Amino acid sequence: MARPFDVVALESKWQQRWRDSGLYEVDNDDPRERFYALCMYPYPSGAAHQGHVRNYTFGDLVVRYQTMRGKAVLSPFGFDSFGLPAENAAIKAGSHPRLFTDQRIEELRASVQKLGAVYDWRREVRSHDPEYIKYSQLIFLKFFEAGLAYRANAPVNWCPGCATVLANEQVNADGTCDRSGDLVERKNLEQWFFKITAYADELLNEVDGLEWPDRVKTMQRNWIGRSEGAEFALQVDGQPDLAIRVFTTRPDTGFGVTYAVVAPEHPLLDQLTTAEQRDGVDELVTRARGASELERTASSDSGIGLDKRGAFTGSYVINPFNGDKLPVYVADYVLGTYGTGAIMAVPAEDERDYAFAQVHNLPLVRTVAPPADFEGGAYSGDGVKINSGFLDGLSISEAKKQATAFLGERAAGEAKVNFRLRDWLVSRQRFWGCPIPIVYCDGCGIVPVPAEQLPVVAPDDVSMDKSGQSPLATHEGFRSTTCPTCGGAARREADTMDTFTDSSWYFLRYTDPFTPGVPFDPSAAAKWMPVDQYIGGIEHAILHLLYARFYMKALVDVGLAPGLPREPFRRLFTQGMIRMGGSKMSKSKGNLVAPQQYYESVGADGLRLFHLFVGPPNDDFDWTEQTNDVIDGCARFIDRLWRLAELEEVTWRDEADATDLAVRRAVHKTIVRVTDGFEKWGYNTGVAALMELLNTLSKWARDAHGAHRATFDEAIDTMCLLLAPMAPHVSAELWAKRHGDDQLVHAQSWPTADPSLVVDDTVTMVIQIAGKVKARLEVAADISEADATAAALAEPSIAALLNGAAPSRVIARPPKLVNIVP
RNA sequence: GCCCGGAUGGCGGAAUGGCAGACGCAGGGGACUCAAAAUCCCCCGGCCGCAAGGUCGUGUGGGUUCAAGUCCCACUCCGGGCACCA
Numbered sequence: 029m030a031r032p033f034d035v036v037a038l039e040s041k042w043q044q045r046w047r048d049s050g051l052y053e054v055d056n057d058d059p060r061e062r063f064y065a066l067c068m069y070p071y072p073s074g075a076a077h078q079g080h081v082r083n084y085t086f087g088d089l090v091v092r093y094q095t096m097r098g099k100a101v102l103s104p105f106g107f108d109s110f111g112l113p114a115e116n117a118a119i120k121a122g123s124h125p126r127l128f129t130d131q132r133i134e135e136l137r138a139s140v141q142k143l144g145a146v147y148d149w150r151r152e153v154r155s156h157d158p159e160y161i162k163y164s165q166l167i168f169l170k171f172f173e174a175g176l177a178y179r180a181n182a183p184v185n186w187c188p189g190c191a192t193v194l195a196n197e198q199v200n201a202d203g204t205c206d207r208s209g210d211l212v213e214r215k216n217l218e219q220w221f222f223k224i225t226a227y228a229d230e231l232l233n234e235v236d237g238l239e240w241p242d243r244v245k246t247m248q249r250n251w252i253g254r255s256e257g258a259e260f261a262l263q264v265d266g267q268p269d270l271a272i273r274v275f276t277t278r279p280d281t282g283f284g285v286t287y288a289v290v291a292p293e294h295p296l297l298d299q300l301t302t303a304e305q306r307d308g309v310d311e312l313v314t315r316a317r318g319a320s321e322l323e324r325t326a327s328s329d330s331g332i333g334l335d336k337r338g339a340f341t342g343s344y345v346i347n348p349f350n351g352d353k354l355p356v357y358v359a360d361y362v363l364g365t366y367g368t369g370a371i372m373a374v375p376a377e378d379e380r381d382y383a384f385a386q387v388h389n390l391p392l393v394r395t396v397a398p399p400a401d402f403e404g405g406a407y408s409g410d411g412v413k414i415n416s417g418f419l420d421g422l423s424i425s426e427a428k429k430q431a432t433a434f435l436g437e438r439a440a441g442e443a444k445v446n447f448r449l450r451d452w453l454v455s456r457q458r459f460w461g462c463p464i465p466i467v468y469c470d471g472c473g474i475v476p477v478p479a480e481q482l483p484v485v486a487p488d489d490v491s492m493d494k495s496g497q498s499p500l501a502t503h504e505g506f507r508s509t510t511c512p513t514c515g516g517a518a519r520r521e522a523d524t525m526d527t528f529t530d531s532s533w534y535f536l537r538y539t540d541p542f543t544p545g546v547p548f549d550p551s552a553a554a555k556w557m558p559v560d561q562y563i564g565g566i567e568h569a570i571l572h573l574l575y576a577r578f579y580m581k582a583l584v585d586v587g588l589a590p591g592l593p594r595e596p597f598r599r600l601f602t603q604g605m606i607r608m609g610g611s612k613m614s615k616s617k618g619n620l621v622a623p624q625q626y627y628e629s630v631g632a633d634g635l636r637l638f639h640l641f642v643g644p645p646n647d648d649f650d651w652t653e654q655t656n657d658v659i660d661g662c663a664r665f666i667d668r669l670w671r672l673a674e675l676e677e678v679t680w681r682d683e684a685d686a687t688d689l690a691v692r693r694a695v696h697k698t699i700v701r702v703t704d705g706f707e708k709w710g711y712n713t714g715v716a717a718l719m720e721l722l723n724t725l726s727k728w729a730r731d732a733h734g735a736h737r738a739t740f741d742e743a744i745d746t747m748c749l750l751l752a753p754m755a756p757h758v759s760a761e762l763w764a765k766r767h768g769d770d771q772l773v774h775a776q777s778w779p780t781a782d783p784s785l786v787v788d789d790t791v792t793m794v795i796q797i798a799g800k801v802k803a804r805l806e807v808a809a810d811i812s813e814a815d816a817t818a819a820a821l822a823e824p825s826i827a828a829l830l831n832g833a834a835p836s837r838v839i840a841r842p843p844k845l846v847n848i849v850p
Numbered sequence: 851g852c853c854c855g856g857a858u859g860g861c862g863g864a865a866u867g868g869c870a871g872a873c874g875c876a877g878g879g880g881a882c883u884c885a886a887a888a889u890c891c892c893c894c895g896g897c898c899g900c901a902a903g904g905u906c907g908u909g910u911g912g913g914u915u916c917a918a919g920u921c922c923c924a925c926u927c928c929g930g931g932c933a934c935c936a
Contacts, residue, residue: 030888243854276936361934371936380934448935643863654861657875716873794869799917801869839916845868849916
């Protein structure tokens, strides 16, 4: 579209000036009030897409707005530069992942700069920088020292064809390998874990105090999944040395237990299985252990029948409540990873137990009286205890307490809290990640690499081949080393860390990448932390945000971050996704709309304004055929403002009059509306308010009646100031044209509204009869209730409608409304 | 299955319990122009009406209230998250 100015030249000129001015480079000793604004650092996948544009438009708005409010705003940028896509690209091309990564970082950096977003680039973080690797490894070692990092066996997806480990994303829905098509197996490997469960309670409790979207808080709570109950022993009949420990949230249902179930992975399963039952049990275990993880986690009413999903072990246990002999089954609906991997089954009060009991003809004993009209199978609602010996007549909550106490005396039981949250498996059998700084020595065992030898970096002389196996595992120069303790021959750990470890502390590195020898100086970090406003996609609602919270707490506890707050992100805003044709816009789906074409037509300002205007920032947005028209409309608004500021068709009047007062009121009301919008994520209504003001100004200044110069100047200056965080280039240019080339609109103070200009002298009062609007009346803004009522009743059209009848009631809400009830 | 969201013109959306549809897009009409583009002006939920005006209208059905898009109850549909968590 034809523009009244050269948009490309104008925008690149200002981007250059912002870089030169240093306006957004803040030092750690800046005396102003602090504000830490942060967008989630991106994975560098090449030039920015609309999701980035949306994210950084919101972020940049916050940065520029808070700066104009007089704050020192920390606005850093960086790249989450380790990860699988670069590794896969390198495998395909037979080259090194760094080549792709560095190139894509430059592409993304350039396109982000073209958006006009401003950052303090001195603080840039790239996860694959040796400096960053060094401190990521130092943190690992501190966690190891503190007992927060440990080794254990854990299953991985193993492709026999490729002889390598696969990420979950590389396993197809039917359980085959993405690359070779072979059936993927579960295989146990010794791997590293972070003990996030040690913080389960704190992670759960501190969710409450965060200014985060409720949706995200709920997701975090559910993910942590705390449940209270009891754990106790079920003695195996005839084997005095053998007992199965079970966990239940319903100890009150103890008299209703009619069987017990262990998970296929249960360590005692072998001992429990009798010779006669061996075949059935083995068959079940084999199937559960196979590639059928997906099958197993599918809902119970799909896939394989329940009869095939459980088998009798041949053993019995004794119910401690009533001495009954209970058959022990193995079934895949019990998970080895949760609780004790074994349960007491209560078909009358648990739906899964009920379904299983039906198929296997197991008895049912109700221990809670269901309501009279209850027709279902399992009843898990409230009620009075029945068939439960000493618990009869009690409420469920009281029965839980007494049953737990009973178990304590009779079955080595105790109250127990369980979490759904598992420890964080951080080992990745990948090349393009941060190496785990550990060596294995035959004599000394697991030996941490001494801090002064960090970073441990991957060698450059590798090429990724089609096998997909990490070259770290086979590169002798990397793997063979000497033991730091005894000096003997040793092997380096070949695994790298999950890339979520990098994104768990980058926001701390931003605060102080300057002090040598430490990841960050705690006193410098303390000046900025916690992040005042974190902005990112909802897709990170659980993992990234949970891991970063864990890191923050652990870093404080291991002594790397003394004095820092234990929660990293005070306020979180999650932006909506951009969808196209029903699915999320993404590179992998191939439905990207590149921003570049818009930089050349409507400019970054036009595109930014569109993202701000199109709807509430936290809502998803559908990119359709109509979208380009809306973007053009946003550029049209900029052009109209430009032409008005350039005085096109404006006529002047010497003296100010009532029309000027009205315009000034509109200007000051707009200040309030835009400011409110900025504070409450109402950017769309903020843009609308500016559009309305422009309509008002244009009509007024171009009318034959004319505009008073001072009023006009105040209005245009205010528009520039209010627009500065949204459309920074054009507002900067207009400001410079009006005030001199050395004047920066973004260095000005945010405008404040004159309270006397925000309220009107007179307002339109609505007169209703029975809630329906029948008349309107111009009244003084401070009209009294009595005067409003009198004026309403005196209005001729109202009097005519009432026809002399006295109203039964009159509700007056001066000065806006009077409702007459006949 | 459970837990969150959401449903308003042709479309995106606006509306501290107080004039539903701000603002924009699309559409229609007009001005300017030889013409087109751009720009500017006007109209734009349905129905009745020449008009003034009337009447219905915020997914469905109830309710609370002088007054409900907004609050409460029940439901329908759509989107998302978790999904055998004992």
